[in-house]
Amino acid sequence: MRLLLINPNISDSVSDLIRAEAQRTASAGTEIEVLTAPFGVAYIETRFEALIGAYAAAQLAAEHHARFDAVVVAAFGDPGLAGLREALPCPVTGLSEAAMASACLLGQRFSIVAISQRIRAWYRETVEHAGLAGRLASIRGLDEPLADIGNVQGNQGERLVALANRCVAEDGADVIVLAGAPLAGLARSLRGRLPVPVVDGVSSAVRHAESLAALQPGKATGGSFAPPPVKPHHGLPEGIARLLDRH
């Protein structure tokens, strides 16, 4: 099985974290490929940056998906995921929805621990869009500027643990979601240090993508995730144009 993970940001250091955690998680026989956005920002905290990342992810996915059994949008907030689920012929998931799926299988309410204050509003909207607001205990975020997006875990590890503990003690969390590709792998290294289960977007997405590919539930030809109806377009990147015309 071959999985494509798309980092919709331009940070190669984050792509390295994603790749490492994906490879540690993947089942025997699963090959992992990680692509980094050719344009965009260093990391996504806002709706405007997500809009850019969505388009970048769409371009990469349109161009490369054919070689893969499933695609993962490898940023929290899942920019572009719903659109790609319509357009691509294979299963697609994202770090947020995959981590939330894991969390919902482990407890009733989860909290999200994030890398900045600003990012919380966008994450809350992501949870609401997933219809899971009733299972959200809280979202807490670091409150300092990030000096190095590829080394948040090293610089801020203890602060992240402290935030997670407050989510359990004060907010009623049954599960902690460590959010954002820059935290890929942290759940693994925190094993046994928190009083509740901890999940991570990258490892969840790899496992669930493998499951979706294995279960073979079928691609929608009707309903709202069927491919977009064929219609005139122009000026689009070749991969996207091909995707729009192909069925």
Add this chain to the structure above:
Amino acid sequence: MRLLLINPNISDSVSDLIRAEAQRTASAGTEIEVLTAPFGVAYIETRFEALIGAYAAAQLAAEHHARFDAVVVAAFGDPGLAGLREALPCPVTGLSEAAMASACLLGQRFSIVAISQRIRAWYRETVEHAGLAGRLASIRGLDEPLADIGNVQGNQGERLVALANRCVAEDGADVIVLAGAPLAGLARSLRGRLPVPVVDGVSSAVRHAESLAALQPGKATGGSFAPPPVKPHHGLPEGIARLLDRH
């Protein structure tokens, strides 16, 4: 006052409808400019097409906003609106949220009448994202392929009226929203033919954009609609890059 309306689709015929209705609605002294997306699809029915339209709208807005007092994303579903509200220094609104704001000032529950079946899922998500699911009576759509996106009103006018009447009689609608830029102006021509108030995205957006510009509520420097934090980026269109760097 100067308003910029951005058609995030490539259909000039729809831009013409938008322009005509906007000019009929605008207050004395308001100047209207309508720009058409340089790339994209003929009209947006799906999440994937909305993703493309959002990026096109962002490019146009980034490049042209400086000459305007307010910006309108002139497609139902408001692709890119939330991101642009963060990034632009002036008020921004969209056809969906403007029409829903009008509808909420006229009754308790509204129905949306739309140009296709497929488009309903995306519209429902738009309503849910606005937190207005509790005020939605129903969404009904035409069930035939559209021969000519610039002439839906002419070809399908009576069917649209019939759908609206069913929304009132069967679904409990207090207000009808005629959705989609291709229906711009239809509310005006249907005056007196429906048993409840009828609103239209373009005229609502023009009025509300004027109001927001006149009320001068201030641009966010804090909260989740402050401009995105400055950070590394690359490969972006010049207007977007300038917007990200500018504050």
Add this chain to the structure above:
Amino acid sequence: MRLLLINPNISDSVSDLIRAEAQRTASAGTEIEVLTAPFGVAYIETRFEALIGAYAAAQLAAEHHARFDAVVVAAFGDPGLAGLREALPCPVTGLSEAAMASACLLGQRFSIVAISQRIRAWYRETVEHAGLAGRLASIRGLDEPLADIGNVQGNQGERLVALANRCVAEDGADVIVLAGAPLAGLARSLRGRLPVPVVDGVSSAVRHAESLAALQPGKATGGSFAPPPVKPHHGLPEGIARLLDRH
């Protein structure tokens, strides 16, 4: 265009604040008239007082509406608004729904800053009735008795600013609604002092009433905002009786 603003309380000093802000906001050519309730309480903080204010507003509206293009219930909580929307032939709005409409066009979540603690429960129910609980960040109120309802802004201005800042910093507000007719005009004088957009019921209501009158969406003859069915009544004030009999 002629707008009638009805203060459902007996405080002439508050009517003066309403009139001043309405006139500052009104478009060229719009005439403003403010009427004060002939019976009732000094200001509304409770459901019981709202019930009284609703009836006073209904009497004034029934008697005077014929000379106006739109009517505004000029108290937060909008006492009587839904009933008047059924009964009157012209558009009707209220300070709460108008301010919330403005807020929803400016950000995702708003907070309400109010003139007392007690008033918060009634305001929360107003937001819930509008179906907007999902967009409410918080309601905060002054916690001292009001010495002079006509001079809350002067006496309590800095406390109100402090409350608004806490709404942004602690509650996640994207927009501040300054609630209650006694705060009419404060949003204008606070321009530039808060980190998020600030809206005010009176100015919002004047602008939106003008828009509703201009858009001419039509009066309901069906649905739940059609005029009440004709039926026996007795003992009612002449204006109300005439309204019930008139169609």
Add this chain to the structure above:
Amino acid sequence: MRLLLINPNISDSVSDLIRAEAQRTASAGTEIEVLTAPFGVAYIETRFEALIGAYAAAQLAAEHHARFDAVVVAAFGDPGLAGLREALPCPVTGLSEAAMASACLLGQRFSIVAISQRIRAWYRETVEHAGLAGRLASIRGLDEPLADIGNVQGNQGERLVALANRCVAEDGADVIVLAGAPLAGLARSLRGRLPVPVVDGVSSAVRHAESLAALQPGKATGGSFAPPPVKPHHGLPEGIARLLDRH
């Protein structure tokens, strides 16, 4: 124990139905008094009529409550109930909330069968205001004009049974609420004819009012149902003025 039931409408024939069912239901030792509104409409179907009924109910309650252990607003929709709960020193309930309380003790989802189509919107808002939308299966209403409000049961009994059966078979109702004072007593006469439990506002309100008086849970001196803060007022009926000044 003495219970006051207030018919906020002017129909003496409906007051007779209320009185008869209340007396059939009351425990030994409970005395029932029913008062009819001195002004208002024949029956309430709309928000505007409810506004009038609320004020009429408030006047009667303010004037007469002192002789009673509990007060019942004896119209569905409970006009004025929340305000009276603040202002009166004794327990107050209404037909809607009492019937819904009974229904919620008998099943998970209830349907409301009502005397007109028009009334459904107002009833739905009543359910939503009670926070019980999640337990509402449906609201169905008669679709003919009512020839005689005091004899709906006789004229329309079979149609009401048919509506109730559809609520069970098509809408998933576990319990039927027969709504509106004009249907007082019908639940009793339908015993055994419907496949699910049936409840009635008047009998439910009498039983629950007795329970509230017996349980003696205490009158609020704090929270949002404490009496309104004392403040200037003028022009109010003597009973209401006394109530506002009394604590």
Add this chain to the structure above:
Amino acid sequence: MRLLLINPNISDSVSDLIRAEAQRTASAGTEIEVLTAPFGVAYIETRFEALIGAYAAAQLAAEHHARFDAVVVAAFGDPGLAGLREALPCPVTGLSEAAMASACLLGQRFSIVAISQRIRAWYRETVEHAGLAGRLASIRGLDEPLADIGNVQGNQGERLVALANRCVAEDGADVIVLAGAPLAGLARSLRGRLPVPVVDGVSSAVRHAESLAALQPGKATGGSFAPPPVKPHHGLPEGIARLLDRH
């Protein structure tokens, strides 16, 4: 009238508290019988313990119900209630739903004061299952291990009062629910000490069970609370088997 209260826990001391409060509350002519679970735990704080208590309650109810007019599951959280409502031919209620019904007749929002921290999650889910999350102000619980489940009121009375006061002052509660059979009778002894009405599960359940028996709304033969369809079973306690076979 004869009421059966089933304590689904094994604590006789708690059964004594339940019996005493039930007898103080019961109307003249009502006989009370309290049965204690023959197996289970000392008191229920978790979903797993509730699962056990539900089965114990079902066994007792199946065996003994025939002699009674109504049955009460006498533990907060109402373990087994919904199932018993299907299976038994008489009305069934539970401490949680009965207390919440009382609370909803006394104010808009209630808080629950509970005997432990752990129990709060289960109580919250109970409120949510009842569809009453919108009326819940907060749940607060004691934060010390309970030395003697039969004497929580004596040992922890002042702490419980302090928690209730915080619910009013900080959380906006209009009514306090004292939750859990170990607090049976506390509401009565706190009369006049709290600023809002206080309700108790046992006294509420006794009153409402009497009301349900008196109102005779009928037993479901259709809908989702009809008895379970007859089908093969084996290995069940005799009472439960008889109940499954009996209609």
Add this chain to the structure above:
Amino acid sequence: MRLLLINPNISDSVSDLIRAEAQRTASAGTEIEVLTAPFGVAYIETRFEALIGAYAAAQLAAEHHARFDAVVVAAFGDPGLAGLREALPCPVTGLSEAAMASACLLGQRFSIVAISQRIRAWYRETVEHAGLAGRLASIRGLDEPLADIGNVQGNQGERLVALANRCVAEDGADVIVLAGAPLAGLARSLRGRLPVPVVDGVSSAVRHAESLAALQPGKATGGSFAPPPVKPHHGLPEGIARLLDRH
């Protein structure tokens, strides 16, 4: 890896269906064991039957879990799941939550196709308890008595396909969940016959249980899924008693 699937019903024929589909789905190296409840009913359609099944599942799980890496409650509605998640040291999931997790990774809204009309209410409550009501398009069920619970697929296959097609065409489903252990394997045999992805509880539960065991998110020692606090108990089956005492 070793997985225990517990059929909380007494039907060996259904256990055979579960075992066959689980083995078809399991990854290489995963061993499957299926146990059938020693007491209970043939299949669960009601809350009362679920209460019995929950206790049977708890007994089996308590006795046998130690040899397994994860446990699956193999009936739709997941009787006993939340309690077992607290009490067992390993991951636990159930057919409903696993199927819903799959569905949520494949589309926005899912419909459930079920084996009877009666079962729909219980399934709806299962979805609501999972906080996923916002993603439920509809629940449709067969409307005939089931002649042979082990052969529903053979007897009713075409009717189930027709129901699924109506969920897509009329209810807006993006994904179909085939619900109930008696349908285990049907999703696999319907591949390519439905216009949207189809998921099945058994295969989803096997995959997700494997994922949870592989991800090793940790067992809760705090929060609401920590093991129940140790306290007195008596009369319990030995396995359950040991589980309660063990930590």
